[in-house]
Amino acid sequence: MKFLPRVAAFAVVAAVALFAVAGTARAADGRGPVTNLPLPRFVSLKASEGNVRRGPSLTHRIDWIFVRRDMPLEITAEYGHWRRVRDRDGAGGWVHYSLLSGARTVLVEPEMLELHAKPDETSAVTAQLSQRVIARLGTCSQSWCELEAAGHSGWAPKSALWGVGASEIRE
Template identity: 70%
Template sequence: MRRILCRAGLALGLLIALPAAAEERGPVTNLPLPRYVSLKASEANVRRGPSLTHRIDWVFVRRDMPLRITAEHGHWRRVQDREGAGGWVHYSLLSGVRTVLVEEDRLPLRARPDARAPATALLEAGVIARLGDCRADWCRLTAGGYRGWARKAGLWGVAADEIRD
């Protein structure tokens, strides 16, 4: 997105285009920050800092749970869950396989990305689904043997402006 800066030269028809804000990149992986991943392990210690010497604040115990990476330090990633709770987790416990958490109860999975398309299933709030393609307002999901399209607004683990092919 470009911003247009108007100056006194506007009367002369002059507009100066400023470059879009640079996307923040992780210092270790050079991947975008923040970004979404999933929990690879069935248990993951969440620490106060990026090392084994830091205290464990809690343990994530839900395999495939989507998490948002907000920082990197060596082999450690600072993550947040849906509620914003987080800390530092070793990178080996995380996966690039994308999942989402259903936030809307009885979220319909539709045959096509269209509100009028037939529903193939209804997902309860709290269900974790595998994320496929995403369009502006819809994402393709797989959960419990069912596949379909769901409105992005009912999901956590995918950015509102994210497009996936």
């Protein structure tokens, strides 16, 4: 009779290990094990506040709180309803998926960024954005992205933005 509980315990351990390996295998090919979406990928903070936890559950300690609505974040892992994210400075942790949005935003990196009428440095300047301004992301070519912030729109070099991949093309 003592043999049966050991077999059951071994079966549970084996099932957990198999699940972990299957999840890791899918993540290894660049896809999230929960959503099958690319990893890493950019999203934005839907809420004006978002608790950042040490692990993927409500029982884990809150390490800090993101407090900028629409802040771009990079998802680096998935576990159930939880996403491990990081911000521009590399700070991050686990956030419940309901606090995130697929609406794309970017952070302006340089102290002053000129928006141009066309994706060309010689085109007219339509506006200037300060460092750390959050802008809505539109179309992106290989080296330029269309942005909208505070009622102004225009094109900016992709290299001046955080929240969009260097090789990412958006139509």
